[in-house]
Amino acid sequence: MMKHDPGITRKQKGLVIVNTGDGKGKTTAALGVILRAWGRGFRICVIQFIKPEGINTGEYIAASKLAIEWYRYGDGFTWVSKNGDESMNRARQGWQLAQEKIASGAYDLVVLDELTYPLHLNWIDTGEMVNWLALNKPSHLHLIITGRNAPRALIAYADLVTEMKIVKHPFNQGVKGQPGIEF
Template structure:
């Protein structure tokens, strides 16, 4: 593994309407773990959902995984609670990044909570610019990435929806969607 002081940390944003944002981030997380990097994944929306990627990550000593949030916020009955939960998760993200323990941090679905106005893009971008160690890699996923986050990112990929199985009446499939 390349020594931290010789590494250029990349901030990567995965956004857009198409499928594959989180899957791409998790693939990168497993790649980094394979190189003995310390990996942190914090999920903003998933809550108590059981996912294959979290089960796979539990087999690695160098991946720390937090599936947090109140579930799918577009079905929320209590937006104020979702806002509070998102702020608490954001505080955890900042605390973990400040430890400087991790080589790669994935903030899964943070763009959604930013899009909902629960955490501002300006606040996220300022934290990244001021506090992310220069050698740390950071991935932010979710639809609706803010302009401020896009502007400070090194790499931005927008997934474009061409066709989705859900449109054909096929619901989320284990091993593909979760």
């Protein structure tokens, strides 16, 4: 792990950042912040809510090499889950872990990737989540939440919200997702 630099991080105001929209770049921009934050020696924790365990994405391989804490609580399905209660329980376990990590004060950056998915399915209550964050998020902690259809209450709570919009997409032209670029 990198040495933590209190000179930089103590001055910071922890931002709540939401990357939403139908376009590419929501998770990818979060990964970019992870690279920046890692460069500065931040303490980082990532929890993914769609990606299942056991899949070797480029980012997961990179995180392993860089000793970045990284957890996956997804079932691999997007938006239409096929596993019912089991998937819901996994997502709730992910949120429980997120709460522990956030409240611990031991991190400078926590990324909750595709958290809007269990919010959208009402597996996790958005209002309760926002209330919990308002009470328990350390003020220095940067928090990034990604995913389509970010609920209004989350957008209202966030400091920085970006919508990624598709202008042109190669999947429409029959090109498959490319390893190292899209996963």
